[in-house]
Each structure stands twice: as structure tokens, then as C-alpha cells.
């Protein structure tokens with residue numbers, strides 16, 4: 001059994017992961033409406049991943065006899081002006097998620113909650129990878145240039161990155 005404080009904090013994390021899933025789904029839909037198919041594929045996959053991150057916490061809480069709550073999701077934005085602005089928002093959100101995971105770990109350490117500490121290690125690694133991925137995408141967009149003339153190339157690049165991610169997932173990396 002985990003503490004009340006930890007239960008509350010994990011439920012907040014559920015809400016954050018759920019928000020990310022909806023935000024990325026909204027981004028996928030916007031990309032689609034702009035003809036950016038590669039970016040839409042990438043964001044759809046990210047949205048799915050965030051849902052998995054959320055469900056993983058449900059599963060864990062059930063294992064430790066804590067009550068996981070389905071979150072109320074705040075309205076996410078629907079328009080993102082350019083892929084660069086959109087990925088800047090993604091990167092910022094991932095940084096927020098990382099901070100939140102670190103706060104959870106702090107609570108687990110303070111409470112000698114080794115079980116939750118162990119559970120959170122997966123998220124620490126995941127966030128490191130996610131931040132790195134989003135930063136490298138932003139670097140690429142900056143290199144190519146975010147203008148109507150280069151949108152086609154940006155979209156192709158993001159689609160290629162998505163393919164690599166799908167292949168890595170299939171290999172279990």
C-alpha cells in the first residue's frame with residue numbers, strides 16, 4: 001500500500017499523461033488538416049504512447065491497492081500555426097512531465113517507498129529519451145527552416161523519424 005500523498009501525486013501524473021495524449025492527438029489532427037501526413041503519423045503515435053504511460057500508472061496503482069482515478073482533461077489547443085511552434089510546445093510539455101516525474105521520485109524517496117521508486121525508474125528513462133527526441137526534431141526543423149517552401153521536407157523527415165521509432169519499438173528498444 002502506498003501513502004495518500006503518493007496516491008494523490010500518481011493521480012496527478014495520470015492527468016498529465018492523459019492531457020499529453022489528447023494534446024498530441026489534437027496536434028495529429030491539425031497536421032492532417034494541413035496536409036502534413038508525416039507529422040500526423042508521428043503525433044498519432046506519440047498520443048498512443050502517452051495513453052500507454054497513463055494506463056501503466058493505473059495498472060501499478062491497482063497492484064499496490066491504490067485507487068487510480070480517470071482524469072478530467074482540460075481543453076487542449078486545436079491550432080499550432082507552424083510545425084516548429086508545435087514541436088516547441090511538445091518539448092515544453094515533455095519538460096513539464098519530466099519535472100513532475102522527478103517530484104514523484106522525491107516523494108517516494110522521502111517516504112522510503114522503494115516499490116514506487118522502482119516503478120518510476122522506467123519513466124525517468126522514457127523522459128530522457130523523449131526530451132532528446134523532441135530536441136533533435138527541433139534542431140532539424142531549425143536546420144531545414146520553417147517556411148512554406150520547406151514544409152514538405154520537414155514532413156518527410158518527421159515521417160522517417162517516425163518509421164525509425166516504429167522499427168525500434170518492434171525490436172523492443
Ligand code: OFO
Nearest residue numbers: 017050053097130
Ligand atoms: Fe508520458 O510524457 Fe511524454 O513521454
